[in-house]
Amino acid sequence: MHKRNLHQQLVYDLFVFPCHAMKLSAITSALNASLENGSPDTEITGLNGIEQAGPGELTFLSNPKYAAAARSTKASAVIVPEDFPPIPAAMLRAKDPYLSFARALEIFHQPLRYAPGLHSSAVVHPTAKIAAGAHIGPYVVVDQEVEIGANAVLLAHVVIYRGVKIGENFFAHAHAVVRENCRLGNNVLLHNGVVIGADGFGFAKTAEGRWYKIPQPAPVILEDDVEVQANSCIDRASVGETRIGRGVKVDNLVQVGHGSRVGENALLCAQVGLGGSTEIGNRVILTGQVGVVGHVKVGEAAIVTPQSGVAHDIPAGALVSGAPAVDHRLWLKYSAILPKLPEIARAVRARSKASTVKNTK
Numbered sequence: 001m002h003k004r005n006l007h008q009q010l011v012y013d014l015f016v017f018p019c020h021a022m023k024l025s026a027i028t029s030a031l032n033a034s035l036e037n038g039s040p041d042t043e044i045t046g047l048n049g050i051e052q053a054g055p056g057e058l059t060f061l062s063n064p065k066y067a068a069a070a071r072s073t074k075a076s077a078v079i080v081p082e083d084f085p086p087i088p089a090a091m092l093r094a095k096d097p098y099l100s101f102a103r104a105l106e107i108f109h110q111p112l113r114y115a116p117g118l119h120s121s122a123v124v125h126p127t128a129k130i131a132a133g134a135h136i137g138p139y140v141v142v143d144q145e146v147e148i149g150a151n152a153v154l155l156a157h158v159v160i161y162r163g164v165k166i167g168e169n170f171f172a173h174a175h176a177v178v179r180e181n182c183r184l185g186n187n188v189l190l191h192n193g194v195v196i197g198a199d200g201f202g203f204a205k206t207a208e209g210r211w212y213k214i215p216q217p218a219p220v221i222l223e224d225d226v227e228v229q230a231n232s233c234i235d236r237a238s239v240g241e242t243r244i245g246r247g248v249k250v251d252n253l254v255q256v257g258h259g260s261r262v263g264e265n266a267l268l269c270a271q272v273g274l275g276g277s278t279e280i281g282n283r284v285i286l287t288g289q290v291g292v293v294g295h296v297k298v299g300e301a302a303i304v305t306p307q308s309g310v311a312h313d314i315p316a317g318a319l320v321s322g323a324p325a326v327d328h329r330l331w332l333k334y335s336a337i338l339p340k341l342p343e344i345a346r347a348v349r350a351r352s353k354a355s356t357v358k359n360t361k
Contacts, residue, residue, distance in 0.1 A: 021045045022107065024077055027058065028092055030107060031100045033079065038090020042076055047101070047108055050075065058092075060101035079104070114153045131168070149186065161197075167224065179236065181217075185224035185246070193231040196220050200235040200242075200258020200276060214238050216258060223264075226250075237276075245282065257294060281316060305331075 025040030045056045050066050053059040053075035060079035061070045070078055070087050077090040079097045094100040114135035118124065122136045125144040130136070133151040141159045142148070149168035154160070158172045161179045167186035172178075176190040179197030190196065202214035218237040223246040228234065230252045236242060237259035244256070245264035255273045256262065263282035268274075272286045275294030280286070283301045292298065292310040299316030309323035321331035337344075 024090065024092075027077075027104060027107065031079070031092060031094060031103055033092040033094040033100060036091045036093060037086060037088075038077055042090060044076060047104055048075070050078070058104060060097045060104075062096075062098040062101075114155075125162075137174075143180075173230075179220075182220045182222075182236070184222045185226070187225045188222050189227040191228065191230040191232075191252075194228045195233045196222065196228070197236045198233055200237050202238050202258060202276070218242070218259075220244070223248075228254075232256075251288075263300065 021043045023040065024035060024038060024042040024044055027044055028035045028040070043056065044058045046058070048054070048057045048059055050059045050061060050069045050073050053073055055074060055076055057075050058077050058079065059073060059075040061067065061084065062081070070080065073089055075089055077092055078087065079092045079094050079100050081097055082093045082095060084091070084093070092100070116133050116135055118136045119138045119140070121138045122140040124130065124136065124142040125146070127144045128142045128146040130142065130148045130152065131150040134148065135153045136142070137155045137158070139157045140154045143160060143162035145162055146160050146164045148160070148166045148170060151168060152166065152170040154172050156174045158174065159177045163181040164178050164184070166178070166184040167188065169187045170184065172190045173192045175192055176194045177196065178184065179195070182197040184196070197220040199216040202216060203211040204214055206212050216236045216238050218239055218241050220234050220236050221241050221243045223244065225247045226244050228250040232250050232252060232254040234242060234244060234256040235258040240259055242256065242259055243261045244250070245262055245266065247265040248262050248268070250268045251270040251272070253271045254268045256268070257274050257276040257278060259277040260274045260280070262268065262280040263284065265282060266280050266284045268286050269288045269290070271289045273291045274280070275292060275296070277295045278292050279297040281298055281300035281302065284298050285303045286292070286298070287304060288306045290304045290306065290308050290310065296310055296313055298304070298310065298314045299318065301316060302314045302318045302320070304310060304314070304325060305319070305321040305328065307323070308321050308325040310320070311324040314320055314325065319328040320326060321328045322334065
């Protein structure tokens with residue numbers, strides 16, 4: 001890899017390619033939607049929420065609660081479901097409005113581009129192999145025997161420990177860390193402060209009551225298309241591996257315990273915590289602040305609602321809530337009864353007292 005001159009290093013080589021305006025016909029074609037009640041020559045300059053959007057902006061409707069807002073929006077066009085009734089604004093009818101809006105955002109907000117190059121303050125071990133097209137930013141450290149595929153971007157203060165193997169199109173934001181011997185696939189995205197492969201929380205208690213550290217040499221494996229967002233940690237194991245399946249998305253402040261396995265296309269939302277050796281099935285959704293104890297299995301496509309505690313296996317396709325988590329419909333009954341418990345308790349005591357008085361006569 002070549003080193004840039006001082007001026008290039010200070011500029012940071014950032015390039016932005018904004019989309020200033022685009023005709024509605026072109027957007028319709030790009031989204032594979034159908035245009036109704038609007039001119040294909042209408043120019044769209046940006047996107048906004050349905051209640052905030054104004055002339056020249058595109059918005060969307062996927063939640064029925066905003067149907068009234070769709071009829072009064074000032075947006076030039078609205079992405080709507082295929083069966084949505086007519087509204088005054090131009091409509092782009094789409095099978096999935098939410099997904100179409102996400103793709104429209106990509107059109108108008110291209111990501112920053114980072115030119116290939118090695119910053120003078122970066123430290124790359126001579127045995128490291130970094131493929132063509134890499135951007136290695138300030139104070140990055142890449143240790144010995146590391147392999148990184150084509151078109152990687154490592155921003156300031158990223159650290160890659162020895163023996164790590166990473167696929168193509170890797171992107172690591174500032175202060176992300178990948179520990180020794182971990183394996184990352186293609187198209188992996190790590191946000192700020194992520195730690196992949198820190199030691200698992202493993203200790204054995206001695207006869208004297210002290211905690212003896214159990215070595216944690218086994219790697220973390222991230223398969224293709226995994227994204228881990230800010231300040232989340234995925235721990236390495238003592239034996240076997242910790243594996244995150246293809247397409248998994250991990251939110252901020254998530255903890256994945258050592259030896260856990262997370263199936264393909266699962267979602268781990270903010271502040272989820274997985275105990276060691278947890279098994280999460282494909283397409284599972286763990287919503288905010290869900291905790292799962294170690295050695296528990298959550299079946300394929302199950303959903304666990306916010307702040308639930310999972311202390312036992314969850315069957316595939318289940319929707320569970322509460323702590324401990326139970327079937328969601330049962331939890332709704334619990335929740336409805338809970339505020340009435342004092343009143344129910346008074347009624348039970350009154351009836352018991354009346355029965356006692358009656359029996360003493």
